[in-house]
Each structure stands twice: as structure tokens, then as C-alpha cells.
Ligand SMILES: Nc1nc2c(c(=O)[nH]1)N[C@H]1C(S)=C(S)[C@@H](COP(=O)(O)O)O[C@H]1N2
């Protein structure tokens with residue numbers, strides 16, 4: 001994906017707006033974990049201590065929110081989706097994932113579905129830290145998903161970027177996530193302006 005392309009119907013902002021439903025998740029290391037489950041041979045649960053030790057990737061990813069703002073050139077540091085994929089053995093014909101996050105205290109209350117094949121590059125990251133032209137490297141603010149949030153490749157609207165992530169469910173069939181169930185696009189490509197379905 002070439003960076004710095006404004007999708008149709010979007011405007012550029014250098015701010016990083018905050019958008020979510022429900023309360024900001026309050027991190028407690030003792031109760032936090034990350035689960036890999038669904039169509040896998042064996043489920044895997046990672047503690048916070050285990051997840052922060054995984055290899056990191058730094059990548060610059062443009063963000064496109066369906067509410068029409070786009071923020072270019074934010075650098076993110078985190079764990080590539082493909083690193084987590086190495087930790088599980090998939091059943092046959094697994095082609096989709098659901099990425100879960102907290103909503104009103106429920107660790108699986110928010111989710112966004114994505115095709116597995118689109119998440120194998122450096123631009124599909126579970127993010128701890130970020131920087132841009134105006135900000136030095138810093139931890140995510142709780143409002144942006146601390147301690148860990150997903151940033152999807154720029155070929156997906158940002159609602160696919162689950163904040164306060166809690167796990168990945170591997171699936172054979174595609175399933176609608178939180179916003180998708182309410183009428184937002186399943187595929188959500190900003191360059192094709194796939195906002196609703
Ligand atoms: N857990 C959770 N993640 C979420 C949301 C949410 O409500 N809950 N909102 C999504 C939406 S609609 C958008 S546009 C982005 C916004 O991310 P930001 O607030 O860091 O800009 O987070 C996504 N991730």
C-alpha cells in the first residue's frame with residue numbers, strides 16, 4: 001500500500017481524534033491476558049509479561065476513520081499479527097479472524113472481523129507505542145487503547161482497529177463484528193468507500 005493517499009470522502013487531520021463506545025478500559029496487569037482461540041489445535045493465553053517480550057515491529061500506517069478523518073504517517077511500535085500467528089496451529093480452512101476488545105467491562109464486548117490473508121504484513125500491528133511529526137515516541141493513551149490496541153492495514157477503516165484488545169478468535173467462516181452487525185461494511189475498504197452495507 002502506498003502511503004499518503006486520501007481515500008474518497010475523507011479529509012486530512014494532524015490530530016488523533018478519539019472514538020469509541022463505552023468506558024475507557026482500566027488496565028490491571030494481574031487480570032489482563034490475551035487469548036488465541038477458536039479454530040486452533042490448542043488455545044494459547046499470554047500474560048502481559050509474556051506479550052511484552054515478543055518481537056516488535058515498527059511501521060508507519062495511515063488511519064482512515066469512517067467519520068471522514070484520515071491521519072497520515074503515524075509510526076507505531078508493536079507486535080505484528082503474524083508474530084502471534086506463529087504461536088498457534090490453525091485448523092484447516094481458517095480464513096477469518098475476530099479481534100476482541102473490552103466494552104463496558106466485558107473483555108469480549110467489542111470485536112471486528114477481518115480476513116486472515118490481509119493481516120500478514122508489517123501494517124497489521126498490535127500497538128504499544130506511537131510517534132508522529134509532532135510527538136516523540138510515547139505509550140498509548142488509555143483513550144487510544146492502552147495497554148494494547150490493534151491498528152489495521154490502511155485498506156480498512158479504523159473501526160477494524162480494536163482498542164483494549166483481549167484476544168483473537170480464528171474462524172472458518174466470516175462473521176460480522178460489533179459495527180458490522182449494526183450495518184457497517186464487512187470489507188470496509190476506504191479506497192472503495194465501503195462504509196455501510
Ligand atoms: N474496544 C473498542 N475498540 C474500538 C472502538 C470501540 O468502541 N471499542 N471503536 C473503534 C472505532 S469506531 C474507531 S474509529 C477507532 C478509533 O480509534 P482512536 O480513538 O484511537 O482514534 O477505534 C476502534 N476501536
Ligand SMILES: [Mo]
Pocket residue numbers: 019065066067158159
Ligand atoms: Mo469509527
